[in-house]
Amino acid sequence: MKILVLNGPNLNLLGEREPEIYGAKTLADIAADCTALAGDLGCEVSFEQSNHEGGLVDALHAARRDHHGVIINAGAYTHSSIALRDAISGVALPTVELHISNTHARDGFRHHSMIAGVCLGVIAGFGTDGYTHALRALHSHLSKR
Ligand code: CA2
Numbered sequence: 001m002k003i004l005v006l007n008g009p010n011l012n013l014l015g016e017r018e019p020e021i022y023g024a025k026t027l028a029d030i031a032a033d034c035t036a037l038a039g040d041l042g043c044e045v046s047f048e049q050s051n052h053e054g055g056l057v058d059a060l061h062a063a064r065r066d067h068h069g070v071i072i073n074a075g076a077y078t079h080s081s082i083a084l085r086d087a088i089s090g091v092a093l094p095t096v097e098l099h100i101s102n103t104h105a106r107d108g109f110r111h112h113s114m115i116a117g118v119c120l121g122v123i124a125g126f127g128t129d130g131y132t133h134a135l136r137a138l139h140s141h142l143s144k145r
Pocket of ligand 1: 014015018022077078101102103110
């Protein structure tokens with residue numbers, strides 16, 4: 001079982017800015033946490049980050065070939081990208097939408113997700129621990145299929 005953890009715009013800055021919202025961990029720290037958990041669960045994870053909408057679409061298309069599921073923190077594209085919604089729906093891999101912050105407790109423009117309707121489920125508000133929560137949830141889902 002192979003799972004892609006895909007991160008969108010500005011998430012490469014994790015651990016450097018706004019720790020009060022996004023915590024102190026870097027994307028590399030999160031990748032290490034997920035890799036350790038994947039070892040325990042007996043699955044494999046790969047990680048990608050892009051600041052570009054098309055880069056995220058390309059990564060989803062590539063995942064179709066050899067991955068079984070996706071965890072996506074699409075960053076601000078969550079709230080705007082029909083292209084990303086179409087890619088998630090088109091690739092048809094079980095996908096978990098993940099947010100570090102509780103987007104519903106923030107600005108009104110963060111309350112709507114363009115992608116939630118084509119995702120298996122949504123995890124938001126648990127800080128960077130949300131990545132391992134999402135991995136457990138997706139692994140459990142895929143194990144039942
Ligand atoms: O809570 C999340 O995970 C978000 O997806 C983060 C996005 C935001 O646009 C979404 O509404 C919710 C923003 C990511 C920005 O990441 C930064 C990390 C460190 C410093 C500055 C930005």
